[in-house]
Amino acid sequence: MKQTLLFFVAAALLFVPGCRRNVLPTVEGVITDSTIHSLTLETPDGETFTLSTLGTDPMLVPGVLPGDVVRIAYEVLPDGETCRAVQLDITTPSAYRLVPGIWRDCSGPVEVGLVLAEDGSAQMTGVESVTLQDWSLDGEQLAFTAADPADPKSTCTLLYFVEKLDADSLVIKPVAGATLPMALGRQP
Numbered sequence: 001m002k003q004t005l006l007f008f009v010a011a012a013l014l015f016v017p018g019c020r021r022n023v024l025p026t027v028e029g030v031i032t033d034s035t036i037h038s039l040t041l042e043t044p045d046g047e048t049f050t051l052s053t054l055g056t057d058p059m060l061v062p063g064v065l066p067g068d069v070v071r072i073a074y075e076v077l078p079d080g081e082t083c084r085a086v087q088l089d090i091t092t093p094s095a096y097r098l099v100p101g102i103w104r105d106c107s108g109p110v111e112v113g114l115v116l117a118e119d120g121s122a123q124m125t126g127v128e129s130v131t132l133q134d135w136s137l138d139g140e141q142l143a144f145t146a147a148d149p150a151d152p153k154s155t156c157t158l159l160y161f162v163e164k165l166d167a168d169s170l171v172i173k174p175v176a177g178a179t180l181p182m183a184l185g186r187q188p
Contacts, residue, residue, distance in 0.1 A: 024073040024086055027051075031068045031094070039064060039085070041072070052077075052084040060087045067094025095165055099137055103170050103184035114170075114184065130158075137162075142172055 027049050029041035040050045051074055053061055064070060069092035074083045104113040104125075112126035122132040122144055133145045133155065144158040160172035163181060173181035 024075055026071055026073050028071045028091070029069070031064045031066055031070060033066065034064050041070060050083075052082055054084065056085055061085045062088060062090070064088065064090065065094045065096045067096060068092070069094075095137055095162070098165055098167060099135070099142070099170070102187040104187050105182055105184050107183070112182070113187075141175065 027041070027043060029043040029049065031039060031041050032048070033040040037054050038050055038052050040048060042048055051072060061072075068090050071089045071091055072085050073087040074085050076083055100116050100118040102113065102115050104111060110126050113124070114132075115123040115125070116135050120134045120136060122135040124130055124132045128149065131147045131149050131152065133147055135145075136143050140162045142160045142162050144160075145155050146158050148154045159175040160182075161175055162170070163173055164171040168186050170184045170186070171181055172184075
C-alpha cells in the first residue's frame, strides 16, 4: 500500500512541473485597434502590445471592438518576435457593444425612439422633422448624421454627451443647445 501511494505521489510530482511548462504568458489591457490578422492593446502601464491572430481558433479568440478590456493568453512563435493570441477573454465589453439596439422614451405625450444598428445606421421614431442616417461613438460623445426630410442631401451632425449607458438605459444630453436630455430604455 505504501509503495502504491509513493508511486502516485512521485507520478504527481513529475506531472506538475510538466504542466507548468505549458502555462502560456498572458497580457491584459484595452483594445486600441483590431484587424483581421492582428490586434493591438494598451496595457495598464501604457505600453502597446500587438498580437497576431493568424491561424487562431475563432471560438477561443473571438472578435473584439475598440475599448474592450481583454485578457489574452499568447504564444511566442519560432521567429522569437511574433506573439500569437491563443485564448482571448473579454473582461469588460466596450460601449460599442451596448449602444446598438432599439431605444424608446415613452414618458412624454409622443413616444420618441432611436433604432441604432450594429452597422452604424440609425433611425429616429416619433420626430418627423429629423431623419437620422448613421451614428458613431467617440468616447462619451454620441454623434448622429441627420438629414432634412425635405432635402435629404442637406445633412448636419448632432452631438450628444452620454450621461448614462448600460444594458437597459441610455441617457444622452445635447452637447450644445437648451434641449433637455433624452432618457431612453432598451426595448426587446
